[in-house]
Amino acid sequence: MIQLVTPDYIKTLQDNMHKLAEGVLRPISRKYDEAEHEYPKELDMFRGIKVMARPKKKKEGESSASGEVKKPKRGANLGMVVTIEEMCWGDAALLLSFPNAGLGNAAILAVANDEQLERFGNKWAAMAITEPGAGSDSGAITTTATRDGDYWVLNGEKIFVTCADRSEVVVVWATVDKKAGKSGIKSFVVEKGTPGFTLEHLEHKLGIRGSDTGTFVLSDCRIPYNNILGDPEVKMSTEGFKGVMKTFDNTRPLVASMATGIARAAVEFTREQYEKKGYTFDYKKNLSNVSAVEREWYLMDANVEAMRLLTWRAAWMADNNQFNNLEASMAKAKAGRYATLITQRCSELLGPVGYSTHYLAEKWMRDSKIMDIFEGTGQIQHLIIARNILEMSSKELK
Numbered sequence: 001m002i003q004l005v006t007p008d009y010i011k012t013l014q015d016n017m018h019k020l021a022e023g024v025l026r027p028i029s030r031k032y033d034e035a036e037h038e039y040p041k042e043l044d045m046f047r048g049i050k051v052m053a054r055p056k057k058k059k060e061g062e063s064s065a066s067g068e069v070k071k072p073k074r075g076a077n078l079g080m081v082v083t084i085e086e087m088c089w090g091d092a093a094l095l096l097s098f099p100n101a102g103l104g105n106a107a108i109l110a111v112a113n114d115e116q117l118e119r120f121g122n123k124w125a126a127m128a129i130t131e132p133g134a135g136s137d138s139g140a141i142t143t144t145a146t147r148d149g150d151y152w153v154l155n156g157e158k159i160f161v162t163c164a165d166r167s168e169v170v171v172v173w174a175t176v177d178k179k180a181g182k183s184g185i186k187s188f189v190v191e192k193g194t195p196g197f198t199l200e201h202l203e204h205k206l207g208i209r210g211s212d213t214g215t216f217v218l219s220d221c222r223i224p225y226n227n228i229l230g231d232p233e234v235k236m237s238t239e240g241f242k243g244v245m246k247t248f249d250n251t252r253p254l255v256a257s258m259a260t261g262i263a264r265a266a267v268e269f270t271r272e273q274y275e276k277k278g279y280t281f282d283y284k285k286n287l288s289n290v291s292a293v294e295r296e297w298y299l300m301d302a303n304v305e306a307m308r309l310l311t312w313r314a315a316w317m318a319d320n321n322q323f324n325n326l327e328a329s330m331a332k333a334k335a336g337r338y339a340t341l342i343t344q345r346c347s348e349l350l351g352p353v354g355y356s357t358h359y360l361a362e363k364w365m366r367d368s369k370i371m372d373i374f375e376g377t378g379q380i381q382h383l384i385i386a387r388n389i390l391e392m393s394s395k396e397l398k
Contacts (some may be wrong), residue, residue: 010082017083021090026360029091032210033363033392037202039166040210042395075319077250081257088261089104092367094209095258102163103127103187103251104171107187111230120189124286126167128158128216132325136380139182143218145174145228150230152188154221160374164214168192172218179236187229195222207366249328252375253314256331259339259371260307266346266364267300273350293349300342307335326388334380336372344370 006014024042032040087095104125112120134140143156153196154174161170177184190197200215224230271281274293287295310331317324343365347354354361372378387397 002316007250010078010363011081013079017086018089021086021088022112025087025090026093029094029210029363030357032091034209036204037165037211037212040094041138041214043094043097050175075316077315077318078312079252081253082314084254084257085261085264085308085311088258089265090261091210092258092262092371093208096162096208096211098168099166100124102167104167104169104189106251107171107229108189110181111187116228116229120169124163124166124169126161126163126170128170128172129162129258130160131157132159136377139185141173141175141185143172143174144176144178145176145186145188145227148222148362149226151222152225154190154218154223154278156218157200158216158218160203161214161216162211164216165202165212169300169332170197170216171229172216176232180234184234186232188223189229190218190221190223194221194223206368207363207368207370217374248375249314249323249325250318251392252328252332252381253311253318255371255375256307256311256335257315259335260304260311260367262364262368262371263300263335263339263342264304265362266343266368267297267304269359270300270346271297271363273353296345296349303338303342305376307331307338310334326385327386328378329381329384332376333385336376337380339368340390 028040028042028198032038084095086178100122102125104127106179107127108117108120108125129141131141131143133142143154143158145152145154145166147153154172156174158170158172164170169189172188173185174188175184176186196219198217200217203213203215205213272325274297275281279291279294281294281297283298285294287298290298301340311328313329314331317327343361347361347365350359350361353359356362376384383397386392387394
């Protein structure tokens with residue numbers, strides 16, 4: 001398990017990412033919150049940087065003599081959650097706007113074959129899953145993909161797609177056989193400009209306004225047959241769908257780290273403002289003998305630390321090939337909910353400063369709300385946690 005002393009390489013990563021967030025993201029945070037849908041051109045400096053990389057396949061003979069696979073020294077997932085926390089301390093919406101770092105890119109890297117990776121590996125990819133009638137229940141997808149010779153014909157509607165306008169390709173989830181249920185759900189790469197693939201509109205949002213979110217309509221949209229990701233065969237088993245859903249065990253800790261970064265920004269700013277008024281914060285004090293404001297701050301800071309440790313644990317388990325479905329949902333549930341509670345309370349404690357657009361506290365309050373919603377709502381996370389603890393299936397506990 002992770003040592004409570006932060007490893008040197010993680011500390012170095014934190015410091016470097018914090019400087020980047022402080023120097024690049026925080027100064028333009030308000031600018032793109034107000035200029036909703038305008039692409040943050042300052043992020044073009046990162047276009048040449050490979051944000052994501054395909055995990056290297058284990059070569060023959062790489063296992064130890066005992067047959068055990070060597071554990072990674074420095075896990076990619078742990079490094080990613082550390083990076084994301086710092087970047088979201090700067091600005092969560094701008095993190096979501098980094099070129100070539102969409103959720104669709106992660107899907108392509110995970111399951112694309114070499115030919116697909118050559119075609120789409122360097123393109124900015126969004127992910128289109130949610131539909132008007134299928135939100136948290138991804139198995140209820142109704143968008144269809146019908147084979148027509150050397151093509152797939154897609155029909156349906158996808159909503160709340162992140163980077164809808166800025167992306168170059170979109171990974172669309174659709175069913176090739178409605179009767180097969182979850183077994184029939186596959187993912188397809190659709191390129192922008194394809195006839196029948198229309199960006200219907202962009203959303204005006206409460207928070208993360210610097211990140212564009214839109215709705216796509218697919219009407220007899222024809223794409224090449226080899227644009228399907230993974231095995232096109234429909235097998236009457238939910239194992240394939242479960243494999244797709246396991247990607248959320250890696251992405252939910254990322255959302256938890258986003259929530260942690262936002263909450264930490266609010267807690268640190270609140271402390272700074274109160275210290276200017278003469279307050280001193282000292283953990284050696286007895287909580288029963290401090291002011292109400294100090295006590296609330298200590299509890300918020302403790303919750304931020306709990307959010308971080310839960311997130312690090314889930315990421316560490318992923319890096320060490322351990323099943324982390326329970327831990328990923330625990331991190332997401334805790335961080336998503338408490339980021340909302342913490343940022344709201346900070347705004348209240350700050351008074352006019354917490355409500356004014358001259359400061360970022362009110363923005364953090366707005367940005368934090370989505371963290372309890374996307375990548376599976378807090379209610380869904382509690383359901384997953386209960387199933388794991390009670391050892392019950394999705395059919396047994398709904």
